[in-house]
Amino acid sequence: MAHSNTAQALMEMDRAHALHPFSHFESFNQDGALVIMEGTGARLRDATGNEYFDAVGGLWCTNIGLGRDEMADAIADQVRKLSFSSTFTDMTNETSALLVSKLAELTPKGLDHIHFTTGGSTAIDTAVRMVHYYQASRGFASKKLIIARDHSYHGSTYAAMSAGKRPGDHVPEFQYMNDIFHHISCPNPYRRPEGMEEGDLTELLVKEFEDTIERLGVDNIGGFFAEPIQASGGVIVPPDHYLRRMREVCSSNDILFVADEVVTAFGRLGHWFASEDEFEMIPDIICSAKGLSSGYLPIGAMIYSDKIHDVISQSESGWFTSGFTYAGHPVSCAAALKNIEIMEREEILKNAHDVGLYFEAKLATLNELPLVGNVRGKKMMMCVENVANKETKELLPDDLNVGKLISNKSEDLGLLVRPLGHLNVMSPALNITFEDIDFITEKLTESIKSVTDSLIRAGVRIS
Numbered sequence: 447m448a449h450s451n452t453a454q455a456l457m458e459m460d461r462a463h464a465l466h467p468f469s470h471f472e473s474f475n476q477d478g479a480l481v482i483m484e485g486t487g488a489r490l491r492d493a494t495g496n497e498y499f500d501a502v503g504g505l506w507c508t509n510i511g512l513g514r515d516e517m518a519d520a521i522a523d524q525v526r527k528l529s530f531s532s533t534f535t536d537m538t539n540e541t542s543a544l545l546v547s548k549l550a551e552l553t554p555k556g557l558d559h560i561h562f563t564t565g566g567s568t569a570i571d572t573a574v575r576m577v578h579y580y581q582a583s584r585g586f587a588s589k590k591l592i593i594a595r596d597h598s599y600h601g602s603t604y605a606a607m608s609a610g611k612r613p614g615d616h617v618p619e620f621q622y623m624n625d626i627f628h629h630i631s632c633p634n635p636y637r638r639p640e641g642m643e644e645g646d647l648t649e650l651l652v653k654e655f656e657d658t659i660e661r662l663g664v665d666n667i668g669g670f671f672a673e674p675i676q677a678s679g680g681v682i683v684p685p686d687h688y689l690r691r692m693r694e695v696c697s698s699n700d701i702l703f704v705a706d707e708v709v710t711a712f713g714r715l716g717h718w719f720a721s722e723d724e725f726e727m728i729p730d731i732i733c734s735a736k737g738l739s740s741g742y743l744p745i746g747a748m749i750y751s752d753k754i755h756d757v758i759s760q761s762e763s764g765w766f767t768s769g770f771t772y773a774g775h776p777v778s779c780a781a782a783l784k785n786i787e788i789m790e791r792e793e794i795l796k797n798a799h800d801v802g803l804y805f806e807a808k809l810a811t812l813n814e815l816p817l818v819g820n821v822r823g824k825k826m827m828m829c830v831e832n833v834a835n836k837e838t839k840e841l842l843p844d845d846l847n848v849g850k851l852i853s854n855k856s857e858d859l860g861l862l863v864r865p866l867g868h869l870n871v872m873s874p875a876l877n878i879t880f881e882d883i884d885f886i887t888e889k890l891t892e893s894i895k896s897v898t899d900s901l902i903r904a905g906v907r908i909s
């Protein structure tokens with residue numbers, strides 16, 4: 447069959463020459479990669495002609511859905527008009543200027559300054575730079591340390607990967623900036639100490655933060671980095687008031703609060719930005735990417751406060767020597783502008799809110815399954831944690847790779863969900879329907895039941 451010949455050939459070309467992001471050599475050498483050929487809305491087709499509903503949303507990013515003509519036209523028009531122009535030092539371009547102005551309308555009050563990057567990791571790296579630059583400019587050059595949390599993922603450039611700390615990400619072959627980054631516990635209500643009320647978890651974590659500040663010295667700490675909901679660390683939704691309380695601690699210790707909204711901004715929780723609208727907290731810096739262009743073209747943005755700008759624009763050197771060739775790329779900015787226009791016109795944030803609440807309710811029905819220990823998340827950012835024992839929350843052995851078994855089975859049923867260790871994670875396009883949520887829930891339920899049956903048949907204890 448021509449179809450499968452093409453599929454096999456593409457897979458072999460890829461296997462022979464590509465080093466994928468987050469390659470796992472053994473499984474890649476054995477299985478190769480799934481070759482995707484086409485996509486429309488939330489639907490994908492692979493090289494053998496199989497179709498899938500993509501509940502992963504690419505990689506938390508296809509917010510307005512794939513393959514829109516209007517996006518293609520906006521991108522093509524901009525390529526014809528101006529395909530590149532630098533934004534270094536004293537140059538800009540039309541779409542970059544329009545986009546900073548549009549973003550300043552959408553950001554929380556007082557966060558009116560924008561520095562474009564090439565994606566999320568580079569926005570995080572630049573935020574580290576900004577923390578150092580700001581603190582030094584105001585005479586506190588010693589405030590260089592950054593506090594982040596366990597199970598966080600902030601990207602994969604050198605600093606961003608050092609800020610993150612998901613189990614398994616820090617491998618012995620690489621080196622990390624352990625002198626600058628220090629980690630405290632992640633706010634995971636499901637795995638809180640036994641017997642503790644969820645409400646008491648916040649104060650325990652705040653106390654740990656305060657103790658860490660005391661141990662490292664307030665004069666040495668410049669910033670605190672946090673995803674409002676920890677995404678790839680397991681869709682960890684913090685307990686009530688946690689983010690606000692951590693913000694208060696930052697404010698009273700002159701520590702900048704950097705919200706990593708690479709996933710949560712641009713609609714995933716039904717708002718342009720989640721920090722203020724979902725969690726009632728205004729950070730000093732917001733990093734964003736992904737939904738800013740819905741993945742049509744690479745772009746990121748580090749958004750920072752007027753307070754920071756007032757200080758850094760009076761710096762001793764007078765130079766902010768940081769930036770990327772493709773910052774403010776005119777075509778990426780055109781894509782972001784059109785993406786935001788579509789979100790506004792089609793009321794996609796409202797859809798994400800309404801369909802997202804339905805997603806939460808439907809997925810909660812999976813709690814009845816013996817393998818499911820916890821269903822969590824908010825709106826269009828959801829996760830199922832699979833366990834061996836619901837009572838003790840004991841996990842299955844890692845080598846069973848239960849998340850992958852479930853995602854493989856779902857794939858056979860035409861649904862893509864993301865496996866992350868013991869978890870299955872979902873972050874679909876934001877314009878999907880109530881019926882799409884029914885489909886996701888039905889197929890995921892079927893997959894989990896099927897995997898449970900085969901595990902039990904293989905003698906694995908599940909209770």
Ligand SMILES: Cc1ncc(COP(=O)(O)O)c(C=O)c1O
Nearest residue numbers: 565566567599600601677708735
């Ligand atoms: C919360 C968070 N921050 C940062 C990043 C890094 O973004 P990028 O891959 O665009 O560099 C990611 C990517 O998944 C992310 O989830």
